[in-house]
Amino acid sequence: MIHFYHVTKKFDRYSTALHDVTFQIEKGEFVFVTGPSGAGKSTLLKLILRQMMPTEGQVIVNGRNLNAMRRGQVPYFRREIGMVFQDFKLIERMTVFENLSFILTVLGVAPKEHKKKAYSALRAVSLHHKMNSYPLQLSGGEQQRVAIARALINDPLVLIADEPTGNLDPDLSNDIVQIFNEANLRGSTILLATHDRDLIRSSGRRVLSLVQGRLSDEKIAAPEPIAARGGESLFVNWS
Secondary structure, three states: OEEEEEEEEEEEOOEEEEEEEEEEEOOOOEEEEEOOOOOOHHHHHHHHHOOOOOOEEEEEEOOEEOOOOOHHHHHHHHOOEEEEOOOOOOOOOOOHHHHHHHHHHHOOOOHHHHHHHHHHHHHHOOOHHHOOOOHHHOOHHHHHHHHHHHHHOOOOOEEEEEOOOOOOOHHHHHHHHHHHHHHHHOOOEEEEEOOOHHHHHHHOOEEEEEEOOEEOOOOOOOOOOOOOHHHOOOOOOOO
């Protein structure tokens, strides 16, 4: 589902965010990414979203080589991915329903389906009674759950979360992780970046640990190349 092959990301000659990172996440896995601030977690997530490109190496998501993807294909690719941002990114002048409806419009969902899908997504995070509220009328935990509902609204193949429990107390953090567990049971592949080691330990899930841009788990072996769609190579010649 997600494959990194010897990925390095440099911002300039003095700043390297990721160093020769190789790992694979299979379809249906739930994986944590952890490490101190500046370890490269956010860079790794941005590479998966194709918000940036690697300096070296290959990034493949759901059989698509992101290095070879044309700019016009990126919005369609991102429709398969749900993203929960650390700062929520809710539009304050829109109600909860309007925030979700806006995303559905972007995804190309017919307007007559918006209310049903928004209600279902909010019900999954126990906030269906807040559809007509504005973000600033909600607590921080409620805003986070709305952001998760927005990410879940189209049953994404991949769900990525950047520090989704960073500002929440332990009980709320556990509630948020349970929402991700339920999404995982429905088939979404989950990648969750967090500093919270207690949360990671209690989950029993696989962990990718970054230290100064390198994976610290030496047991993670380089995956074998996978077959491309249509028989074409998934690799780009960097020479």
